[in-house]
Amino acid sequence: MPEGSYVHIEGLKRYFDVSAPWLVRKLERRPRQIVQAVDGIDIEIAKGETFSLVGESGCGKSTVARLVVGLYPPTDGRIEFDGNNMATRRKQGAHSTLRRRMQMIFQDPFASLNPRWRVFDIIAEPIRAFGLSKDKADLEKQVGDLLEQVKLTPADGRKYPHEFSGGQRQRISIARALASQPEFLVCDEPTSALDVSVQAQILNLMMDLQRRLKLTYLFISHNLAVVYHISTRVGVMYLGRLVEQAPTDTLFRRPKHPYTRMLLDTIPDLDMTGRQRAPVAGEVPSPLNPPSGCSFHPRCPFANERCKVERPKALPIEGGTVACHGIEEGRIPIEDRSYTARG
Amino acid sequence: MATNNPPLLEVRNLRVEFPTRRGTLLAVDDVSFDIAPGEVLGVVGESGAGKSLTGNAIIGLLEPPGRIAAGEIRLEGKRIDNLPYEEMRKIRGARIGAIFQDPLTSLNPLYSVSHQLVETIQTHLPLSASAARARALELLKEVGIPGAEERIDHYPHQFSGGMRQRVVIALALCAGPRLIVADEPTTALDVSIQAQIIALLKKLCREHGTAVMLVTHDMGVIAETADRVAVMYAGRIVEVGPVRDVIKHAQHPYTKGLMGSIPSLGVRTERLTQIDGSMPRLTAIPKGCAFNPRCTARGERCLVERPDLMPAGASRAACWLHDARGVGAPVPLARETVNA
Ligand SMILES: Nc1ncnc2c1ncn2[C@@H]1O[C@H](COP(=O)(O)OP(=O)(O)OP(=O)(O)O)[C@@H](O)[C@H]1O
Ligand SMILES: Nc1ncnc2c1ncn2[C@@H]1O[C@H](COP(=O)(O)OP(=O)(O)O)[C@@H](O)[C@H]1O
Ligand code: SF4
Ligand code: SF4
Ligand SMILES: [Mg+2]
Ligand SMILES: [Mg+2]
Numbered sequence: 001m002p003e004g005s006y007v008h009i010e011g012l013k014r015y016f017d018v019s020a021p022w023l024v025r026k027l028e029r030r031p032r033q034i035v036q037a038v039d040g041i042d043i044e045i046a047k048g049e050t051f052s053l054v055g056e057s058g059c060g061k062s063t064v065a066r067l068v069v070g071l072y073p074p075t076d077g078r079i080e081f082d083g084n085n086m087a088t089r090r091k092q093g094a095h096s097t098l099r100r101r102m103q104m105i106f107q108d109p110f111a112s113l114n115p116r117w118r119v120f121d122i123i124a125e126p127i128r129a130f131g132l133s134k135d136k137a138d139l140e141k142q143v144g145d146l147l148e149q150v151k152l153t154p155a156d157g158r159k160y161p162h163e164f165s166g167g168q169r170q171r172i173s174i175a176r177a178l179a180s181q182p183e184f185l186v187c188d189e190p191t192s193a194l195d196v197s198v199q200a201q202i203l204n205l206m207m208d209l210q211r212r213l214k215l216t217y218l219f220i221s222h223n224l225a226v227v228y229h230i231s232t233r234v235g236v237m238y239l240g241r242l243v244e245q246a247p248t249d250t251l252f253r254r255p256k257h258p259y260t261r262m263l264l265d266t267i268p269d270l271d272m273t274g275r276q277r278a279p280v281a282g283e284v285p286s287p288l289n290p291p292s293g294c295s296f297h298p299r300c301p302f303a304n305e306r307c308k309v310e311r312p313k314a315l316p317i318e319g320g321t322v323a324c325h326g327i328e329e330g331r332i333p334i335e336d337r338s339y340t341a342r343g
Numbered sequence: 344m345a346t347n348n349p350p351l352l353e354v355r356n357l358r359v360e361f362p363t364r365r366g367t368l369l370a371v372d373d374v375s376f377d378i379a380p381g382e383v384l385g386v387v388g389e390s391g392a393g394k395s396l397t398g399n400a401i402i403g404l405l406e407p408p409g410r411i412a413a414g415e416i417r418l419e420g421k422r423i424d425n426l427p428y429e430e431m432r433k434i435r436g437a438r439i440g441a442i443f444q445d446p447l448t449s450l451n452p453l454y455s456v457s458h459q460l461v462e463t464i465q466t467h468l469p470l471s472a473s474a475a476r477a478r479a480l481e482l483l484k485e486v487g488i489p490g491a492e493e494r495i496d497h498y499p500h501q502f503s504g505g506m507r508q509r510v511v512i513a514l515a516l517c518a519g520p521r522l523i524v525a526d527e528p529t530t531a532l533d534v535s536i537q538a539q540i541i542a543l544l545k546k547l548c549r550e551h552g553t554a555v556m557l558v559t560h561d562m563g564v565i566a567e568t569a570d571r572v573a574v575m576y577a578g579r580i581v582e583v584g585p586v587r588d589v590i591k592h593a594q595h596p597y598t599k600g601l602m603g604s605i606p607s608l609g610v611r612t613e614r615l616t617q618i619d620g621s622m623p624r625l626t627a628i629p630k631g632c633a634f635n636p637r638c639t640a641r642g643e644r645c646l647v648e649r650p651d652l653m654p655a656g657a658s659r660a661a662c663w664l665h666d667a668r669g670v671g672a673p674v675p676l677a678r679e680t681v682n683a
Contacts, residue, residue, distance in 0.1 A: 195389035200604035200615040268563025
């Protein structure tokens with residue numbers, strides 16, 4: 001594990017078998033169908049940074065998130081957290097201390113809170129489960145402090161989730177995630193279900209908490225402008241693979257992979273400069289039978305014969321990595337993009 | 344963009360109410376606007392502001408007990424808000440097309456796309472089955488379904504999300520409507536596909552003079568598509584004006600806050616601009632200006648008198664800052680403003 005790496009992910013794979021039941025398959029002579037949701041991903045996250053994953057729907061972002069916090073076992077590959085191999089630790093039963101140190105926040109603040117529990121009990125549950133409070137008074141104090149951390153009040157603990165707005169419920173999920181005093185938070189589209197004005201409140205809160213509590217984030221979003229604001233580094237996924245990763249400024253200023261460039265071209269232009277969004281050619285192919293070689297080749301303007309047969313490897317470039325034959329061969333020019341500031 | 348033509352759609356003083364056990368909820372309060380032929384009016388505002396109810400009132404699909412309590416809606420000069428259900432149903436297919444957020448609500452999973460298109464076409468146009476099928480194919484090509492000939496007989500589940508939304512747009516276009524009411528048509532789609540759907544809607548306005556009421560909370564979509572924008576807050580329009588002006592020179596404090604809270608590329612800040620607090624519930628709309636508990640510019644007048652839309656820059660805004668008498672003596676915000 002390289003120096004400075006806090007979360008180390010290597011060759012991570014997760015396949016899902018989505019075949020019809022055996023009998024149906026035999027009767028209708030259908031083959032087995034395997035979705036390669038995550039197909040060999042390497043990520044390093046340093047302590048205190050925010051690493052974001054972006055990509056179109058179905059590219060495997062949430063699957064990576066679930067693998068990292070241990071909600072799915074990987075099909076292959078390894079995940080190390082602060083020097084601990086998660087798979088080995090699971091076998092040794094030393095898993096729960098590690099679980100305490102990493103928590104997950106989900107997209108849907110409605111589905112992720114138990115509607116029959118009071119907010120107090122929702123937030124107290126991880127504290128109780130990990131035995132983190134001395135007595136009842138201490139528990140009450142901890143829950144009250146957590147509610148204040150997320151800009152709610154201790155009195156809100158007596159209410160039920162349905163009494164809160166979407167943004168307030170997401171605050172409750174954040175308080176719950178913080179209850180076990182984690183160091184590492186995996187956030188899967190935490191603001192996608194919220195209005196922009198509420199999103200700004202939640203993103204500000206997350207950035208404040210990160211500074212105050214020295215948290216490390218794995219952040220997942222399909223909103224590139226949000227990612228631009230909160231990330232230290234960004235990884236771009238396409239059909240289960242990481243096609244490019246780089247420090248945030250580099251990625252947005254000097255994108256290299258043709259898919260990254262295409263994604264950046266789809267960001268709507270609020271400056272009204274008259275720039276048209278490039279209408280993107282084609283859609284994400286089915287992950288059931290991803291294209292051969294570079295899976296982006298059917299949509300790529302730079303594709304050649306090699307791209308159709310050989311899967312490109314992630315190679316280091318300008319502080320990041322890019323998996324693209326065209327970049328490796330130097331036949332795709334890398335240029336600075338300029339963004340006009342707004343207002 | 345033909346703003347000098349007489350309006351295609353006129354909405355005047357629209358009020359939508361929900362009678363409940365605990366009294367009547369006023370969800371849309373005195374909303375007025377026009378849409379010209381070929382024009383795209385964007386309607387923005389946060390969840391619960393009344394955007395969808397306004398759209399549903401226009402297409403005659405308010406779900407009971409919701410009802411239009413006051414006001415008039417006219418399409419090409421003719422009132423449509425008081426028509427019997429059957430008559431409105433005909434107008435809905437023929438002259439007004441509807442597109443919703445989830446394409447699956449508009450498609451029947453049990454029938455092939457060709458079946459659904461042909462049926463809708465024949466309901467509104469006097470065409471034979473084969474002529475209707477030819478028109479269906481033409482529409483699918485127009486909305487950009489690749490390989491339309493092979494795909495026309497497929498079922499909705501065999502299409503991707505973006506493709507399904509195109510099929511829904513094709514369905515909405517069957518009878519050549521004058522107005523399309525699109526409620527969050529791209530919200531469920533990826534940005535890459537969003538851009539394609541937006542380009543398609545714009546092409547329709549340009550080539551067929553169709554007017555569009557585009558409801559969304561995505562300012563990016565509005566910036567690229569709309570000619571004018573109406574911003575809704577707590578059931579009312581708080582600002583309306585040309586898209587450039589509303590985005591670059593917002594006049595209402597709520598619009599300013601909304602614009603500021605959108606993360607944009609190029610400027611990275613420690614914090615995003617945020618509007619503290621949250622939109623009031625319908626049961627607790629504050630007196631005076633409904634935005635006053637969150638407004639840093641508020642004055643004494645804002646707490647008692649409700650502003651209507653008034654000229655403000657190139658737009659119109661419902662805010663006393665634009666009135667000659669102003670907001671009155673400043674009233675600082677209460678400290679315990681609850682966060683959304
Ligand atoms: N439990 C599962 N069983 C079968 N297939 C799955 C399962 N979970 C995910 N998949 C498939 O794996 C692929 C990646 O899914 P994932 O949820 O990780 O995508 P995502 O990038 O998070 O997309 P979105 O932006 O829509 O949330 C998809 O094709 C999905 O259908
Ligand atoms: N059936 C209903 N009964 C009571 N209130 C409703 C009903 N439908 C909508 N509302 C309320 O009307 C307001 C506006 O709703 P809507 O038009 O759907 O908002 P949006 O701007 O998000 O589209 C919201 O406060 C909503 O809760
Ligand atoms: S490897 Fe080839 S097809 Fe893939 S992105 Fe690079 S140039 Fe395009
Ligand atoms: S009327 Fe007063 S409270 Fe309302 S937006 Fe204007 S300044 Fe703010
Ligand atoms: Mg996901
Ligand atoms: Mg709505």
